[in-house]
Amino acid sequence: MKIVKFLFEHDKKPHRGLLPEEWVVVGYLVFTLLLMLFMSTRIVNPQAMLSMRLQVAAIIVAMWAVYRMVPCRFTRLLRASAQVALLSLWYPDTYEFNRLLPNLDHVFAQADQQLFGYQPALLFADAWSHPVFSELMHMGYASYFPLIALVFLFYFIYRNQEFGRATFIMLTSFFVFYIVFLFLPVAGPQFYYLAAGIDNIAHGVFPNVGDYFLNHQEMLPTPGWSDGLFYQTVCQVHAAGERPTAAFPSSHVGITMVLLLLAWRTGNRKLLAVVAFFFTLMCFSTVYIQAHYAVDALAGLVAGVVVYAALSIIYNKVAKN
Secondary structure: OHHHHHHHOEOOOOOOOOOHHHHHHHHHHHHHHHHHHHOOOOOOOHHHHHHHHHHHHHHHHHHHHHHHHOOEHHHHHHHHHHHHHOHHHHHHHHHHHHOOOOOOHHHHHHHHHHHHOOOHHHHHHHHOOOHHHHHHHHHHHHOHHHHHHHHHHHHHHHOHHHHHHHHHHHHHHHHHHHHHHHHOOOOOHHHHHHHHOHHHHHOOOOOOOOOHHHOOOOOOOOOOOOOOHHHHHHHHHHHHHOOOOOOOOOHHHHHHHHHHHHHHHHOOHHHHHHHHHHHHHHHHHHHHOOOOOHHHHHHHHHHHHHHHHHHHHHHHHHHHO
16 A cells, blocks of 8 residues: 555646656757758668657657646656657667768777777687676676666655656766767677678778668677577677667766766665676676777766766756756
8 A cells, every 4th residue: 555655646746847858858859850851861761760759759748648647656657667668769770870970980999909909899708708707797788777777766766856866867868878879980899890800800900891881780799608598688689679889988888887876876885786786797798798899888987977967967957947
C-alpha cells in the first residue's frame, strides 16, 4: 500500500507544460529537422528520419496528456522513462548526418600513436586475453544501460525531490554528446581499422578513408573471449544498433562520469561504490573492445565533468524561473 500511495499520490502543483528534459528533446528534434532540410539533397534515409521524429513528437504529446489526466509520480515517471527509452533511436540517427562528412578517424588514430607510441585499441585485448579479464571488460561495457536505469530509479525512489534535476542532467547530457557526433565523423577503431587495413595500423600508417563510411558499416569482430556471457551480450547490442559514428568523445565514458557525479550528490555510499566500480571498468573497456581510441576515453572523462557542471548551473537558473 505504501508503494501504491507513493506512486499515485496526486501532485499538489502539477506541471502544466512540457518538462525541462522534454523541451530539450523538442529542441534537438527541431534542430535536426532544420539540418535535414539544409542537407535534404544528400540525406540517405529522409523518410525514415522524418517518421521517427513525428513518432517522438507524438509520444511527448501523449505522455503529457496522460500526466494532465492523472498528475502523479507514476505518470511523471512514465514521461521521463519514455524519453530515456527513446535515446536508443537518437544514437544511430547521428550516423545519417556525419556519414555525409569526410571521415576523421586517421586524425584520432594518429593522436593515439603520438601519445602512446602504439595503438592501445589494437594491442589491449591481445595483451590481456584471459577469459576472466575479457568478461570483466565486457561486463563493464554492458553495464552502461543498467547503470543509467539504476541512478534514474534511485533518484525517483529515494531522492524524488531531485528527480527532475537528475533526469534533466542525464537526458540533456546525451543530447550534448549527440550534437557533437552530428558534426564530428569519427567511427572508432572497430570500423576504421577494418577500412584502413590492420597491416597499415600495425605499422603506424593511418590512411584517410574519406567518405568510405557513407556506404560501409562493416566492423571487426569484437575482441575477447567469444564464449563469454558478457561478450555475447556486447556482440548482440552491437549487431542491433552499432553504427560507424559517435567515437569522439566517448559518450559511454562521459555519461558514466555524469552518473558518477549524480551518485556522489546523493551521499549514498553504496550507490557511489557501485557506479564508481563500473565507471572504472568503462574507461578501460571502451578501448579493450575497440569501440574507442584511448583519446576518446580521456576526452569523454573531461567532457562528462564539464557537461555535468554546465547543466547543473543551467538547471538551477531554469528552476528559479
